[in-house]
Amino acid sequence: MDQTTVTAPKSPWGSVPAAPPACSLSEVMSEELAKQLDEENNLFPGLPLEDSADTDSDLMLAQMLQMQFDREFDDQLKREEKKFNGDSKVSISFENYRMVHPYEDSDSSEDEVDWQDTRHDPYRAEKPQVTPKKGFVGKGKNITTKHDEVMCGRKNTARMDNFAPEVQVGDGLGMDLKLSNQVFNSLKQHVHSEQRRSARLHEQAVDPRTRLLMYKMVNSGVLENINGCISTGKESVVFHADGGSLEEEPVPSEVVLKVFKTTLNEFRNRDRYIKDDYRFKERFSKLNPRKIIHLWAEKEMHNLSRLQRAGIPCPEVVLLKKHILVMSFIGANHIPAPKLKDAILSEDDMSAAYYQVLNMMKTMFSECDLVHADLSEYNMLWHHDKVWLIDVSQSVEPTHPHGLEFLFRDCRNVATFFRRRGVAEALSQFHLFNAVTGLELSVDDDDEAGFMAQIVALEKRNEDHVQKRGKKTFPVNCEEDDPPFKHDSDD
Secondary structure, eight states: OOOOOOOOOOOTTOOOOOOOOOOOHHHHTOHHHHHHHHHHHHTSOOOOOTTHHHHHOHHHHHHHHHHHHHHHHHHHHHHHHHHHHTTOSSOOOOGGGSOOOGGGGOOOGGGOOOTTOOTTOTTOOOOOOOOOTTSEESOGGGOEETTOHHHHHHHHHHHGGGSOTTSOOTTGGGTTOOOOHHHHHHHHHHHHHHHHHHHHHHHHTSOHHHHHHHHHHHHTTSEEEEEEEEEEOSSEEEEEEEEOEETTEEOOSEEEEEEEOSOSTTSTTTTHHHHTOTTTHHHHTTOOHHHHHHHHHHHHHHHHHHHHHTTOOOOOEEEEETTEEEEEOSEETTEEOOBTTTOOOOHHHHHHHHHHHHHHHHHHHHTSOOBOSSOSTTSEEEETTEEEEOOOTTOBOTTSTTHHHHHHHHHHHHHHHHHHTTOTTOOOHHHHHHHHHOOOOOOOTTOHHHHHHHHHHHHHHHHHHHHHHTSSSOOSSOOTTSOSOOOOOOO
């Protein structure tokens, strides 16, 4: 039997020089030997590689990384498209937002190398076992029920893929992670709450039209930048921003943007504050729902102007653009002034704050011809040892059909708050109402219904005078039964 000699394949790099003999440590440390080895290396220049340009070029590496990033971006778009469409018969496509990749034009499967092969990945998540209808698998000691901790943990991890596309679950789906039911339910509840909060914020306040108005303010130089949301309420969202300039006039360094929500869900019970206001009554009946929101912002601007002229501490109006009201910021260094309910005041400061509020209520009623209509510790700020009034969009004039009722509600809120804070000289809501209005209604602390009946009777006579005379004001020379009001100034 012939024996064939097996020869080693010829190296494509040519003949390979023999390896140099081993040398001792003392020879390695020798400078003469180092020079000799350096001279020998110069005799054998590096052999050229065929594809060295592909690995040595920074541009090529950057393109490969960008290609992988675009591929992952497209995969994310596919998942969002699938999640958004669901089982709907009418679907949308994100095809126009996909990136165009070089590998999409190639028909060769060699170009698509799966560098992240998970067949032998020790961190690959195991598929959760399907529990049969009987509720368990296995026999004897190896029985596993549907309540098994490991099985439930893996199922909960797999269910994280059903979260909204904007929820980043990280690498949790790519490892053998086991989430307990308590942790998964907490995550699910948090995601649900965040989605609802985000929906209320973006759909009711920062819709595309609102964002466009805010961008225009930044582009025109009125604002330097918009930093973020500092407060949310039923009717508006407040953002902090850095001021720029308006028609070559400087804007305060720190301002707030009060964005009134563009849906009327929160205004169904609040239209009485404006539809019966004599300043806006005729315009209210001619406006569509969206413009009513603009009118609400305009109403707050006029009310703030009245307060400012009377010297009452309040935000200064900078600009009104549809339903966005730009005002000066009450606070410093991006930190808003605390609400009166949150301010930590000494006994003397709290007493001083009470008298400030009392004087402001009197000034609003007598000089500004306004009733706050929502005055409480939530709408008063404490800054520089002074009380500042905010949120006067619902404020009305005393001649409003329900103006005195609103004022009595304000008096109740103020009296209750300061009495709870230990201000001994704080008046009751009945005496506070008489002190603010100058009326001398009979007071019985145990008969609030009788006091309200007197207020309603005054409002009825006010309304009769307005309808009879066809004016917004009361006569200066009124009879004894007439309410002791004087004029209503129009801006």
